[in-house]
Amino acid sequence: MLWLKIATFIVWLYVVYALHRAELFFFKFLVGSVGMFFFLMMFIQPIILHPLSMAVTAVTGIPGDLFGFYDSYYRHVTLFIPKDTISVSMIIDYECSGIVEIMAFSSLLWFYPLYNNLEKLVIDTIGIALIFLVNVLRLFLIAVLIYYYGNEIFYFAHTLFGRVIFYIFSITLYFYVFTRPHIIRQKVGVFKYGNIDNIEPDR
Amino acid sequence: MEISTILSRIVRELLFWLAWIIIPFTVEIIPSVRSYFIVVRKRMKDRRKQRKESDYYLPEITLAIPIYNSADTLEACLQSIYYSDYPRELMDVLLINNGSVDNSFEVYSNCLVEMKDLPMHWLNSGQGKAKALNMAIFNSQGKYVIHVDSDGKLHRKAIKNIVKRFEKSPDVDCLTGVVLTDMEIIEQTDDFFLRVVRRCEFFEYCQSFLAGRNYESERDRLYTVAGAFSAFRKSALMKSQLYNILTVSEDTQFTFQLRTLFDKGIRLCENAFFIVDPIDSLSRLYTQRQRWQRGEIEVSHMFLQDDLHILRDFFRNFMIRVLLYDHTFAFPRMIWYFAIIFLVFINYPMWLVIGSVIAIYLLYVLSVYLSYKNVHAYLVDVDDVKEYYRSRRSILWLLPLYNFAVFWMRLAGIINSIKRTGSWKTFTPEEEWASFKEVVSNDFMTITDLRKGIIKGIHNE
Numbered sequence: 001m002l003w004l005k006i007a008t009f010i011v012w013l014y015v016v017y018a019l020h021r022a023e024l025f026f027f028k029f030l031v032g033s034v035g036m037f038f039f040l041m042m043f044i045q046p047i048i049l050h051p052l053s054m055a056v057t058a059v060t061g062i063p064g065d066l067f068g069f070y071d072s073y074y075r076h077v078t079l080f081i082p083k084d085t086i087s088v089s090m091i092i093d094y095e096c097s098g099i100v101e102i103m104a105f106s107s108l109l110w111f112y113p114l115y116n117n118l119e120k121l122v123i124d125t126i127g128i129a130l131i132f133l134v135n136v137l138r139l140f141l142i143a144v145l146i147y148y149y150g151n152e153i154f155y156f157a158h159t160l161f162g163r164v165i166f167y168i169f170s171i172t173l174y175f176y177v178f179t180r181p182h183i184i185r186q187k188v189g190v191f192k193y194g195n196i197d198n199i200e201p202d203r
Numbered sequence: 204m205e206i207s208t209i210l211s212r213i214v215r216e217l218l219f220w221l222a223w224i225i226i227p228f229t230v231e232i233i234p235s236v237r238s239y240f241i242v243v244r245k246r247m248k249d250r251r252k253q254r255k256e257s258d259y260y261l262p263e264i265t266l267a268i269p270i271y272n273s274a275d276t277l278e279a280c281l282q283s284i285y286y287s288d289y290p291r292e293l294m295d296v297l298l299i300n301n302g303s304v305d306n307s308f309e310v311y312s313n314c315l316v317e318m319k320d321l322p323m324h325w326l327n328s329g330q331g332k333a334k335a336l337n338m339a340i341f342n343s344q345g346k347y348v349i350h351v352d353s354d355g356k357l358h359r360k361a362i363k364n365i366v367k368r369f370e371k372s373p374d375v376d377c378l379t380g381v382v383l384t385d386m387e388i389i390e391q392t393d394d395f396f397l398r399v400v401r402r403c404e405f406f407e408y409c410q411s412f413l414a415g416r417n418y419e420s421e422r423d424r425l426y427t428v429a430g431a432f433s434a435f436r437k438s439a440l441m442k443s444q445l446y447n448i449l450t451v452s453e454d455t456q457f458t459f460q461l462r463t464l465f466d467k468g469i470r471l472c473e474n475a476f477f478i479v480d481p482i483d484s485l486s487r488l489y490t491q492r493q494r495w496q497r498g499e500i501e502v503s504h505m506f507l508q509d510d511l512h513i514l515r516d517f518f519r520n521f522m523i524r525v526l527l528y529d530h531t532f533a534f535p536r537m538i539w540y541f542a543i544i545f546l547v548f549i550n551y552p553m554w555l556v557i558g559s560v561i562a563i564y565l566l567y568v569l570s571v572y573l574s575y576k577n578v579h580a581y582l583v584d585v586d587d588v589k590e591y592y593r594s595r596r597s598i599l600w601l602l603p604l605y606n607f608a609v610f611w612m613r614l615a616g617i618i619n620s621i622k623r624t625g626s627w628k629t630f631t632p633e634e635e636w637a638s639f640k641e642v643v644s645n646d647f648m649t650i651t652d653l654r655k656g657i658i659k660g661i662h663n664e
Contacts, residue, residue, distance in 0.1 A: 018646070022638040025622045026615035034541050041545070104538045113621045171531060172513055179530045180511045182621060186504040188449055 009039055025113055032111035040103040053077040053097045056132070060092075060139045069147045079139070081146050088151050090143060098135035101166065102128050105173070114182055123177060134169045138162045235570040238418035242577045245421045259367050262346040263293050265437075266362075267339030269332045270300045270307050273353035276480075277310045283356035285318045289363045296323040297339050298353075302330035332430075333446035333453040340440050348440055351477070352431040355382070358476035360584050365434045365475045376439035376467040377458070379428035381412040381474075384481040386591045392481075400488070401481040402598045403605035406571075409592060413473060413581045414574035420471035424521045426499075428469065430454035432477035439467050447505075455502040459522075463506055473581050476588070489612050490629035496616025499529060533614050567603035575599055 012035040019028040054074045061072025061079070070081040079090040094100075105127050110120055145157040266284060270277065277298075284296060298311055311325055328338040336350060347369055351357065365378055384405045392398040412429075419425045433454070439461065447456045461467040482488045503526055510516045516523045546556050575596060582589035619629070630638075 018639060018642045022635075022642045023622075024635050024639060026618040027635070029618045037541070108534055108538070113618065170535060171527070174534050175513045175527060175531045178534055179526060182530070182617070183500060183503045183511060183526070184508055186500050186620065188501045188504055
């Protein structure tokens, strides 16, 4: 199957390059970022998932140790939360690692036509660091909830509460990376009138 | 299986769904339910405030019609004014030509003969709608100035209803009418697909004006007046900075100006209708929506640069929320749509993925149905429109799909506005496809030439 993946990758590269030369900015953004996301998930994700999960576990362990809510075992990508007589172990898997969010953000950014490459590099570095830290915060809060309310809260804390935190953060990040600079840099007053066939009425 | 186990399983499934539909739910469905109740409340308030016909004073008014190659539509437009129920002697119609090269003037001359008792004047301005409207402002005499596009027709009661609304509400300086597409043309469309698109567009206009803008108007948050049909108190116009000639979206720019610089009241007049032609084709819809999106970004650039801090301005400035909805949310939405496909690849059960999509679609249908109920109640004085709207309500099942298509067009508008210079000419999908094909075929030509060259080289020709 590897040859098929590589062939798809080459076709994708060519299509993006052709869209770039045809000056089809929207389609380049669409095909480019969606494709990049898929290929990152296909090629890069298996390589960095485990180290990333270990890093997330290790950093999440710092406030856990500090406040005594839980222990972290980064080699086993596990948080160990003692609750009364039993203990809850939380494994930092694929969903908890924040890898999907990191790759989605990077894919959108690298094909967003507002920035030059240097800007993209800087913004992506800061963006990934922020996503990582917010993910740590999310896991810390989930673990604290479990510490106080037990295993019953796990599903709510993880599936809903954790996602809402990530959701609010992502919107804020996207606003500052995609919306605000676009509004500020938007060029106004360089428009020209085309011929009548291309004029659509305002409504 | 024990009942508690079954219950806990159901709760787990529900929580899973809630997590996935949280984006469309918070962004679209909750606001639509909220706006439904606010518009219902407004309707009840309006009913209490109704006054008798004889209570109104009808002043002299000015109608300003910018003309740009309008020969085909001008006569119908003027006729709709001529046959309106507003006294003709109280109307002054200004036709402002801004660079036409067709026989619009001839059409005007014929109308002048045909409609002798309607006062009309022809003026010439520089090219551009904004310049035409600015000239109209300075030449208007009436207490109210009504801007009407030359490519549509006013409903018989539209002018009187707008004037009555102004007279009733001294705090309002600007009113926007309701723009709808022509039902007859929609139903005469031969092509089935285009007819469905046009019906969707009709419902979209109804909902956008009578549900969306009605809600915005009630909360004093109208983002833009309809460029095709809007009315102003002359006194407010004279204090303004006139129409901006630099943007493709002069109407939105003007709305922002009135609101942010002069704190003027801007409302929707929900019983003044203006009928325009439906969209020509899907590709025209594509270019039109891109241009609208660009307009929004340009105007935000002009007025919101200092208010772009989400944490500080989110609750303070509703325009930031509009921008957040139209611009920022577009990106997670795009990811979300593709993530659904990706879920299948990472071994989520197919039934769960398809089930989620169906559930979300049904929620969207529910949301457009709520708007439908509101709009239906607001269609007063226009029995034909009301009947048409009711009889075609099955289109509500397709409306979320249409809105989905429009979402991609607006996203294209966001991305293209970054690189392309503002132009009234936006590339159609056909033109874009042609330019892509050209690049690809050039590449193939290069490869073929190279191959031929190598073969020649090998054979030492």
